[in-house]
Amino acid sequence: MNNPFLIFAAVLALGAAHTFAQASKATQSMHQEGKIRLFYYTTGQQAVDPLDANQNQIPDQVEDVLLQTQAAQTLWIDVLGFPDPFQTERFHSASFLDIHFRHKDVLKANGVTYDELQHFNKPGDPKDTVSICFNVATSVKAPANLTPAHEFFHLVQNSTTYFKNRWFTEGTARWSERGLGTGALGPAKVLSAWPLPESERAALFQRTYDASEHFWNPLAKAHGTNDSLPPGSALERLQAMRYTDGSPVLKDLQLTGWRLIRNVITELAQGDDEAFKELGYDRWSEDNQKSPQNDAFIMKAIERAMAKMP
Ligand SMILES: [Zn+2]
Structure with a gap:
């Protein structure tokens, strides 16, 4: 999920959680590896599952979310060459990717990604x-749930383009779940024609997650023959990653359409500049990031991405 209203709610909830933590003397713990930091509680409403089967004093749930996030980073950046959020113009000043665990009743979703850089003033x-940041619900168990990888993909999007039209953000994030997950591609309807007739474009622009099966997956299928993950040392590192229960984080070597979607994301870096100029935006306000006027510019970027396919 990538929704500013929920993000605002989550920020308020973070404040509330902090007050609660002080009142109940719950202290927040941190687990860090490289630039990724995970913040979690072991008591109170926001507590993670205390199970620690490998007895390293870090709850397995926390380790597994870290592992999936590292795996997503390895897949998208090192194996497939998508933009690295820490290197982009928008996010390069970020020192950390901070991930907070919050109760689902507080988070109102399995995961929420912040699209602005955050000043957390951590001790x-x-x-x-x-920091760049996403939060996950304490109900999320990474070995059975691809939320951390989905949220990481939002960071890749947000690092590259200001567009937050949900048929793009949620549609391609849903497509991306097959990267670490099982299978090459989610369900794919047949596109009736290309370019899409006006009525179908209008319907597409109203979609969110299901834009994947109605649009992105069929497009990926049409432009993604033989899209297995490219071999190399990065893929070998990814294949070696194991959750605390021993299961592999990467389920198979297939992902249809990654070259096309990578082209789309890179084209959108330019597409949002065009929109900014041609639509006369003065800044990337929330309204401008989500404006239906952006849709035509996203579509143009997709057409350029398709033209660059072999
Ligand atoms: Zn999402």
């Missing part, structure tokens, strides 16, 4: 420290 951080 010990220099004052100007900024």
Whole structure:
């Protein structure tokens, strides 16, 4: 999920959770590896599952979310060459990817990604420290749930383009779940014609997650023959990753359409500049990021991405 209203709610909830934590003397724990930091509670409403089968003093749930996030990072950046959020113009000043565990009743979703850089003022951080961030629900068990990978894909999108039209953000994030997950592609309806007739474009622009099966997956199928993951040392690292229960994080070597979707994301870096100029935006306000006027510019970027396919 990538929704500013929910993000706002989540920020309020974070404040509320903090107050609750102080009242109940719950302290937040942190688990860090490289630039990824996970913040979690072991008591109170926001507590994670205490199971620690490998007895390393870190709840397995926390380790598994870290593992899936590292695997997503390895897949999208190192194996497939998507933009690295830490290297993009928008997010390069971020020192960390911070992930907070919150109760689903508080988060109102399995996961929520922030699209703006965050000043969390975590203990010990220099004052100007900024982070990119997503939060996951304490109900999410990564070995059976691809929420962390889905949210990481939103960070890739947000690092590259300001467009937040949900048929693009949720549609391609849903497509991306097959990257680590089983199978090459989710369900795919047949596109009636290309370019899409006006009535179908209008219907598409209203979609969110199901834009994947109605649009992105068929498009990926049409432009994605033989899209297995490219071999190399990055793929070998990814294949070696195991959840705490021993199961592999990467389920298979198939993902249809990754070249096309990568082209789309790179084209959108330019597409949002065009929209900004041609639509006369003065800044990337929430309204501008989600404006239906962006849809035509996203479509143009898709056409350019398709023209670049072999
Ligand atoms: Zn999402």
